[in-house]
Amino acid sequence: MHRIFNRLSLKIAHKLPILFVLIAMISVISVGAFSINNTSETIVQQKQQTLTALAEARSTSLNQYLVSIREDIVITAASRNVQDALPQFANGFRDEAQRHNDPLQSLQGIYINEKATTATSSHGNKEALGQKHLFDGPTLLDGLYHSQHQRFHPWFRQMLTERGYYDIFLVDPEGNVVYTVFKELDYATNLLDGKYNQTGLSQAFKAALSNKKVGSISYIDFAPYAPSNDAPASFISTPVVSQSGFEGVLIFQMPIDRINQVLQVSAGMGETGETYLVGSDYFMRSDSRFSQESTILKNKVETTTTKKALNGETGIEITMDYRNIPVLSAYRPFEFQNIRWALIAEIDEQEMLAPVKEARLFILMIGAIVLGVVALLGWLFARSIVHPLQKSTSEMLELADGNQSVEITGLDRKDEIGNIASALQTFKENAIQQTQAASENLRIKSALD
Structure with a gap:
């Protein structure tokens, strides 16, 4: 770099600021590159950890x-309400079969009561689709099933509402869906030989049927479910075992909203x-x-x-x-x-990389500011050196031209500029003494002649 600067036809006033800027630039680029890389790695690591x-x-x-659902279904299956309700609904289902021969048609006609999909009844559910669970049962019809539905349905409905389950099913040992809260088209069907015997609900029942141990759990993963308009449905099931033995299966249709x-x-x-x-x-x-x-x-x-x-x-x-x-x-x-x-x-x-870009821009801005400040300081520093040198050079030329009255500046400085000024003052004094000596010699010579 020394040789390069010597070859350049530049004055010290220009060389010094350039030198300062180059040194600062190298420092800023080095530190900036390290900072950007280190900051980027740190931010990415933080994002990864987060x-x-x-x-x-x-x-x-x-x-x-x-796990809370798993615990809930086991506790619910062991509850007095479920262990009472399931055999009562099963008995009511058989009673309905004796009364009407086809319990599917009679029960769906009363509890769903939609002309487009089921049989209908003048005593049937008047609630709109999606609200069928609000119907407790017919008050003007006799039958064991209806009385038991009016007895147990409010409890199951409250449970479904509070826990957020999509639906709750009770299935008797023969595979009859003797009760559901929501009353979709799977209600009153048979899961072994009925229309929906290949669905996730049927799989959940069959899994519980194959393992009647108290507390055993079976889970069926999401799949399109026809009774729910082919919406995704998953099921969890457990056997209901009372003191009398195996009563059937309790099934929850899993709550998608809660999982979301x-x-x-x-x-x-x-x-x-x-x-x-x-x-x-x-x-x-x-x-x-x-x-x-x-x-x-x-x-x-x-x-x-x-x-x-x-x-x-x-x-x-x-x-x-x-x-x-x-x-x-x-x-x-x-x-x-x-x-x-x-x-x-x-x-x-x-x-993820947005903070990295912001940090990079910030570091570049700081680097630019540092370079600007260094350039200004370099110029001011060069000016503080070059201006006295220029003054000393002018005074030296004045002395060389014989102007012994020139005033030497910088004598009060304690640095190299002060040393130069002292040297110039010595030259000036020596020049004055020589001039005086020459004048004295000339006077003496003139007197002798």
Whole structure:
């Protein structure tokens, strides 16, 4: 650099500021590059840790909720109301068969009472579709079933409302759906040889029927369910065993809304983050929080992280999501009753890197400010050196031209400029003495002559 500056035809007034700026530039670029890289890594690591923690928190919350359902169905099956209700409904169902020969037609005609899909009755349910559970039963009809329905239905309805279940079923040992709260078209059908004997509800009944041990649980994963207009439905079942023996099966149709509430908590997820479940068929088992319509069994998520989670792996990485958008994806397996799902927590890479871009811009702005300040300080410093030097040079030229009256500045300085001024003052004094000596010699010589 020394040789380069010597070759440049620049004055010191220009060389010094340039030197300061170059040194500052090298320092700022080096420190800035390190800071940007270090800040970027720190922010990404923080995002990874946060997303991983959120995925774990959602997994824990979901597990606690599903375990509470499992505990609830076991406790409910052992309750006095259920152990009384199921045999009473079963007896009422048989009584209805004796009265009307076809209990499916008579019961659906009274408790559903929709001309387009069922038989109808003048004493039947007048509530609209979706509100059939508000009907306690006919008051003007005789029959064991109706009296028991009026007795037990308010309790089951309150339970469904408070717990958020989609529906609650009681099925007798012969497979007859002797009671449901919501009264869809599966009501009063037979799950062994009836219209819906291949559905998830039937599978839940058959699973409980094959294991009549008190407290045993069977879970059937989401699948389209015809009586619910092919909406996704999953079921959990347990046998009902009283002192008299096996009474039948209690089944809950799982609450999709409650599961979504657990997974769709937006706290900590930013604007683009979401958490969802994916089944072994790669279709969603929960709704995306960004979709107005249900995405369960509709959106296929056959991504790298989903496959890893379904294989039992846990981790986090940048990948393409089901929208073909790059995301930071935290993944982990989630298991409930021998069913494995992939639990995925994701946030768009663009949002994740936004703080990195902001930090990079901030560091660049600080670097530019530092360079500007250094350039100004370099110019001021060069001026503080060059201006006295220029003054000393002018005074030196005056002395060289014989002007012994020139005033020497900078004598009060304690630095090298002061040394130069002292030297010039010495030259001036010596020059004056020489001039005086020459004049004296000339005077003496003139006197002798």
